[in-house]
Amino acid sequence: xxxxxxxxxxxxxxxxxxxxxxxxxxxxxxxxxxxxxxxxxxxxxxxxxxxxxxxxxxxxxxxxxxxxxxxxxxxxxxxxxxxxxxxxxxxxxxxxxxxxxxxxxxxxxxxxxxxxxxxxxxxxxxxxxxxxxxxxxxxxxxxxxxxxxxxxxxxxxxxxxxxxxxxxxxxxxxxxxxxxxxxxxxxxxxxxx
Numbered sequence: 001x002x003x004x005x006x007x008x009x010x011x012x013x014x015x016x017x018x019x020x021x022x023x024x025x026x027x028x029x030x031x032x033x034x035x036x037x038x039x040x041x042x043x044x045x046x047x048x049x050x051x052x053x054x055x056x057x058x059x060x061x062x063x064x065x066x067x068x069x070x071x072x073x074x075x076x077x078x079x080x081x082x083x084x085x086x087x088x089x090x091x092x093x094x095x096x097x098x099x100x101x102x103x104x105x106x107x108x109x110x111x112x113x114x115x116x117x118x119x120x121x122x123x124x125x126x127x128x129x130x131x132x133x134x135x136x137x138x139x140x141x142x143x144x145x146x147x148x149x150x151x152x153x154x155x156x157x158x159x160x161x162x163x164x165x166x167x168x169x170x171x172x173x174x175x176x177x178x179x180x181x182x183x184x185x186x187x188x189x190x191x192x193x
Contacts, residue, residue: 045109045110045121046106046107046108046109047106047107047151048086048105048106048107050089050103050104050105050106051105052102052105052154053104053106053107053151053152053153054085054089054104054105054106054107055107055108055122055124055125055153055155055156055157055158056082056085056106056109056157056158057108057109057111057121057122057156057158057164057168058081058085058109058110058158059078059111059113060074060078060079060111060112061078061110061113062074063114064112069112069114070112070117071112071113074113078113081158082108085108085157085158086106086108089105089106105151107151107153109121111158113164114164115163115164115167118164118168119164119167119168119171122156122168122172125153125156125172126171126174126175
């Protein structure tokens with residue numbers, strides 16, 4: 001379905017977007033917030049607020065041409081996996097008995113089917129762990145600066161390609177970040193070496 005058709009479909013269902021924040025977030029990740037952004041470079045990050053934040057790495061877009069990290073939208077492998085994570089979060093958060101008084105959030109990043117870009121994106125997950133102490137920094141009026149603290153990501157889901165998974169896992173391992181990869185067992189069992 002072309003992006004313009006998808007946009008019209010979602011715009012007709014404003015109540016659906018309001019009732020399902022994950023659907024609006026998915027829309028913003030795919031094509032931006034307005035029809036004018038359909039031809040521009042897509043956003044590469046999605047944040048859903050929660051008490052506990054899970055990371056997600058998905059190939060929402062294919063590789064871009066030289067000099068551009070992202071290309072066309074990958075509906076099959078990228079979008080379906082992203083939708084599965086958003087749906088799971090929605091189901092967990094809507095069940096009051098499953099995690100009482102706790103809301104799962106997410107920080108989802110697009111790998112653009114590129115291992116180097118995924119590695120760069122995954123540094124976002126460890127940003128909270130490597131923040132330097134800014135207690136001695138003062139503004140010109142003597143007040144401390146207002147610096148938003150990055151959320152702590154407790155685990156990462158995704159990175160569908162082997163090379164992407166290995167690179168991201170090596171970085172996250174340094175910070176003891178948990179990483180769940182949907183094809184780990186399949187990769188290990190099928191790897192002939």
